[in-house]
Each structure stands twice: as structure tokens, then as C-alpha cells.
Amino acid sequence: MRLLLVEDDAAMQAAMQRSLERRGIQVSTCGDGARALERWRAAVPDAVVLDLSLPNVDGLQVLAQARAEGLDAPVLILTARGTVGDRVLGLNTGADDYMAKPFDLDELEARLRALVRRRGGGNGSGAVEPPSWCGLRVDAASGAVYHLDKPLELAPREAALLRALLGKPGHAVAKERLFDIVFAGDAAVQPEAIEVVAYRLRKKLGATGVQLVTLRGLGYLLQAPA
Structure with a gap:
């Protein structure tokens, strides 16, 4: 949702x-x-x-x-x-x-x-289907992210970034929007902080084969394994 x-x-x-x-x-x-x-x-x-x-x-x-x-x-x-x-x-x-x-x-x-x-946003079973893609799955109850049913060890902001990107896999999401999602508009945090979170998440996604790609001037996207 x-x-x-x-x-x-x-x-x-x-x-x-x-x-x-x-x-x-x-x-x-x-x-x-x-x-x-x-x-x-x-x-x-x-x-x-x-x-x-x-x-x-x-x-x-x-x-x-x-x-x-x-x-x-x-x-x-x-x-x-x-x-x-x-x-x-x-x-x-x-x-x-x-x-x-x-x-x-x-x-x-x-x-x-x-x-x-x-409004028709359900999956017919009475629940809203959480994002899932290329073996990555968000648990609807906890918000934790799994890869092939094994939980990924992510910090809360890393998990928030990954959940946001899983909402539009294969499509660029603007850094400004991701910053708002991850940091909730915290005025004490500089916009560049999203790059640090993305760097850490990219390393943790390595074993999954899914790539976190930076598109200069556009933002970030998730790319399926080759």
C-alpha cells in the first residue's frame, strides 16, 4: 500500500x-x-x-x-x-x-x-499484497524484507529505502522522494545522507544479485539480476 x-x-x-x-x-x-x-x-x-x-x-x-x-x-x-x-x-x-x-x-x-x-486495491483475499520482486519480499506484518524467505539484515533506514524502491522496481525513484521516505523530512539531516544509506544497502544486496543503480540527476532504481 x-x-x-x-x-x-x-x-x-x-x-x-x-x-x-x-x-x-x-x-x-x-x-x-x-x-x-x-x-x-x-x-x-x-x-x-x-x-x-x-x-x-x-x-x-x-x-x-x-x-x-x-x-x-x-x-x-x-x-x-x-x-x-x-x-x-x-x-x-x-x-x-x-x-x-x-x-x-x-x-x-x-x-x-x-x-x-x-476501492479495489486488495488481492481478493482480504489483504493488500506487499511488494515482492526477484526473490525479494516485504512482510506485511513487520515490514521486514526477505530474500528467498531468508530475512535480510538491514538497518531501519536501509529497509525503508528498499521498500520504497520495491514499490517501483526497474524504474527510477527521485532522490528527493526517497529522502522524504527514509528520513521523514528531518531538517537536521542533509540531503546527501540518502547516498550513505544507498551505499550501505547496495553492499547488503550483493548476495541477492539485485543491483541498486544510481542514475545521475534522476535517482535510484533496482535492477534485476543479469
């Missing part, structure tokens, strides 16, 4: 991304309403978790504009504004579900998977 998480609280955003990616969900993050629409248009997600209280453009405005443009990914509103009036307004604007903060992560995951299944 590809999820767009729109949450302006940096600490909550990072914690949610880590937890959901461990569960096999590929998470792209954004903390700004205007940028959220750009992300949504550029890479259509399977689902969106949308906070209402966002800087620059309010969450309801983001939702209304997205629906007006025909962006129909299911949206779960997650906010501290939990009155009945807020819920009704959000649902009438085009949201598919609503959860108030504080929330239970297990329930959030279950609701997201149910939304995606209802």
Missing part, C-alpha cells in the same frame, strides 16, 4: 511513518497543505491520511480541491478537531473515514486497509 501522510506535527509524522512502514506500508510524508496537493498529483497514493489543521492551506481545503480535480484516493481524516460538526463537514467534503486524536495505530492500519480493499 502506498500512503500519503499529511501531518504538520513533525514528531508525530516521524513516529507514524516508522510504525506504518514496519507494517509493510510505503509512506510518503508532507506537513504542508499546498505541498500535499502537489505530492498527491505527482504520485497517486492508494490512500491518504489527512490532518485538518495544516499551515498555508487547511486540510478541508486540500480535500475539497483534490476531489474537484478528480483525485479519488480514499481519505482518512486524522485530527484533534473531533466534534460531530467537524466529522460531518469532513465527510461531506469527500473524506471516507474519520479518526480523532489520540488514536490506536492498530485501528488506523485496519481502517486504511479496509478503505483500500473497498
Whole structure:
């Protein structure tokens, strides 16, 4: 599942991304309403978790504009504004579900998977199929990556990078997008840090035959064994 998480609280955003990616969900993050629409248009997600209280453009405005443009990914509103009036307004604007903060992560995951299944994103068995390619497989429950049923010993950021690339094997993924996924937009980390993670991951993929290829000016891609 590809999820767009729109949450302006940096600490909550990072914690949610880590937890959901461990569960096999590929998470792209954004903390700004205007940028959220750009992300949504550029890479259509399977689902969106949308906070209402966002800087620059309010969450309801983001939702209304997205629906007006025909962006129909299911949206779960997650906010501290939990009155009945807020819920009704959000649902009438085009949201598919609503959860108030504080929330239970297990329930959030279950609701997201149910939304995606209802939109036809399931595999017919009631579960969303995690990425798998050339013997590499993501465990939906833990987010761990296996090669031929043997777990790869990866650091959390290496695993996050590999999961992101497995979402589009054989296709380049921009370094900027990968940085956002791996580091959750951490302002204290320099963009070049993604190169270090990629270098370490490349070495650990050596025994699998799968190559992590750098495309200058474009990003990274996974290449099948020769």
C-alpha cells in the first residue's frame, strides 16, 4: 500500500511513518497543505491520511480541491478537531473515514486497509499484497524484507529505502522522494545522507544479485539480476 501522510506535527509524522512502514506500508510524508496537493498529483497514493489543521492551506481545503480535480484516493481524516460538526463537514467534503486524536495505530492500519480493499486495491483475499520482486519480499506484518524467505539484515533506514524502491522496481525513484521516505523530512539531516544509506544497502544486496543503480540527476532504481 502506498500512503500519503499529511501531518504538520513533525514528531508525530516521524513516529507514524516508522510504525506504518514496519507494517509493510510505503509512506510518503508532507506537513504542508499546498505541498500535499502537489505530492498527491505527482504520485497517486492508494490512500491518504489527512490532518485538518495544516499551515498555508487547511486540510478541508486540500480535500475539497483534490476531489474537484478528480483525485479519488480514499481519505482518512486524522485530527484533534473531533466534534460531530467537524466529522460531518469532513465527510461531506469527500473524506471516507474519520479518526480523532489520540488514536490506536492498530485501528488506523485496519481502517486504511479496509478503505483500500473497498476501492479495489486488495488481492481478493482480504489483504493488500506487499511488494515482492526477484526473490525479494516485504512482510506485511513487520515490514521486514526477505530474500528467498531468508530475512535480510538491514538497518531501519536501509529497509525503508528498499521498500520504497520495491514499490517501483526497474524504474527510477527521485532522490528527493526517497529522502522524504527514509528520513521523514528531518531538517537536521542533509540531503546527501540518502547516498550513505544507498551505499550501505547496495553492499547488503550483493548476495541477492539485485543491483541498486544510481542514475545521475534522476535517482535510484533496482535492477534485476543479469
